[in-house]
Amino acid sequence: MADPAADLRPRAERGSAQARVVVSEAADPGRDESISLLFHELRTPLASLLGFTDLLLEREYSPEKRRELLGIVRDEGRRLSGLIENFLDLQRIESGRQEYNFERCDPAPLLRAWAADFERAGEGHTFSVDVPERLPPVVVDSERLRRLISNLLSNAQKYSPDGGRIRLAARAEEKRVLVCVADEGIGIAPEEMPLLFTRFFRGERAVRRGIRGSGLGLALCRAIVRRLRGELWVDSEPGRGSVFYVALPLAPAEETPSPAPPNVFR
Amino acid sequence: MVPSVKTQVNAPPPIFAPAPPGTAILSPGGFSPLERYGVKRVLVVDDEESIRMLIEAALEGPDFSVCHADNGRDALGLVRTAPPDVVVLDWVMPGMQGTDVLRELRAQPATRDIPVVVVTAMCQERNREEAVAAGAAAYLSNPVSPRELLRTINSDFQERELRASDLPAHTAAAK
Numbered sequence: 128m129a130d131p132a133a134d135l136r137p138r139a140e141r142g143s144a145q146a147r148v149v150v151s152e153a154a155d156p157g158r159d160e161s162i163s164l165l166f167h168e169l170r171t172p173l174a175s176l177l178g179f180t181d182l183l184l185e186r187e188y189s190p191e192k193r194r195e196l197l198g199i200v201r202d203e204g205r206r207l208s209g210l211i212e213n214f215l216d217l218q219r220i221e222s223g224r225q226e227y228n229f230e231r232c233d234p235a236p237l238l239r240a241w242a243a244d245f246e247r248a249g250e251g252h253t254f255s256v257d258v259p260e261r262l263p264p265v266v267v268d269s270e271r272l273r274r275l276i277s278n279l280l281s282n283a284q285k286y287s288p289d290g291g292r293i294r295l296a297a298r299a300e301e302k303r304v305l306v307c308v309a310d311e312g313i314g315i316a317p318e319e320m321p322l323l324f325t326r327f328f329r330g331e332r333a334v335r336r337g338i339r340g341s342g343l344g345l346a347l348c349r350a351i352v353r354r355l356r357g358e359l360w361v362d363s364e365p366g367r368g369s370v371f372y373v374a375l376p377l378a379p380a381e382e383t384p385s386p387a388p389p390n391v392f393r
Numbered sequence: 394m395v396p397s398v399k400t401q402v403n404a405p406p407p408i409f410a411p412a413p414p415g416t417a418i419l420s421p422g423g424f425s426p427l428e429r430y431g432v433k434r435v436l437v438v439d440d441e442e443s444i445r446m447l448i449e450a451a452l453e454g455p456d457f458s459v460c461h462a463d464n465g466r467d468a469l470g471l472v473r474t475a476p477p478d479v480v481v482l483d484w485v486m487p488g489m490q491g492t493d494v495l496r497e498l499r500a501q502p503a504t505r506d507i508p509v510v511v512v513t514a515m516c517q518e519r520n521r522e523e524a525v526a527a528g529a530a531a532y533l534s535n536p537v538s539p540r541e542l543l544r545t546i547n548s549d550f551q552e553r554e555l556r557a558s559d560l561p562a563h564t565a566a567a568k
Contacts, residue, residue, distance in 0.1 A: 166514075166516075167485070167514045167515065168514075170514035170516070170534075170535045170536060171441050171443070171444060171514050171535065172443070173535070173536050174444060174447065174514070174535035174536035174537060175443040175444060175446075175447050176536075177536045177538070178447040178450075178451065178536065178537070178538065178539055179447060179450070181538050181539050181540065182447075182450055182451065182539055185539075185540070196450070199443060199446065202443075203443055329487070331487045331488060334440050334487040335440075335463065335464060335487070335488075337442050337463065339442075
């Protein structure tokens, strides 16, 4: 993979054979199918949670084995909770019921803070941050933007199970701030690209590597980016890694306050 | 961290747990040494690691020897190299689906009698009907309790043993 920090241009513009895939209007499953898929996704962790609980209640295990099984119960409970949280977030955003707190801000300190949180939580990867001291202001809901960037960073870690570098880079462009998250992981097959940001989609390579996921994280990223009026796209090569780009439009120039009218009632 | 998967695409097929001492010779009747000692070999096919672990934990003990595959293609390879006594099969998997695996098993003379218990998160009646029509011995919708899974597998073995002993059909059913 080319160093994304050195060149934030999409791979297509750099002459790579792999064309960029911009977030498209690829169809999500319909409402009924979405609910059916959600139930299917919920049933799997629920089955593990209940099944292992039954075993723990009905059988005798050594303290070590008991701890191992309880660890699975905890992980599956978290998985269930994350799945519900992502689905509800997605529903709120897409139905327009999500409340936002848009603010004009410099995204640089936010990006660096979220990167520091991520670095503390991560293991098995090297992580680097290339975010300038200051970036031009954008208008964003910082909590939604945090969710977006955190999802991309967490995916970078999750989909590079053999370790490698994860990079967060940002720079100012003429009309936007461009942020990229790059990994050296399993990458995405070209034929899967059009479906990547749709609900419940999971790449076959990821599933075959036993990488867990609900298929909701990138759908949530897509919904957030749309609400922030930004763009999201990805370059990827199977077996070499992926680079996700987020472009945020610059905030409009601040109006200089007009001089106060003279007080005629002096 | 992502937990490691025991069965990898290019890894050699998992080896079933070793047979009890003194059983390493095939009986003249062609029964496997394990079967002679009542150890049932179970192949678990599921793309979800936690479900594979759950089924493996449910079958833990002297009665079963378990191996697993995380996709249909690897499962068919394992069936050819080390035929199991029963297959526990997920219905929805990436790539080759449960229905494809079941049809392939039923199409081959060497594997068509291996009982297949489908364990899946799909709970629609049409999936159940499709599985039964394709030759599944049982169809269980998750969440399945370990006890229910064991009961289903054991009752299938009992039925087969009764059939093999040439008992009249009504006697087998009554049992």
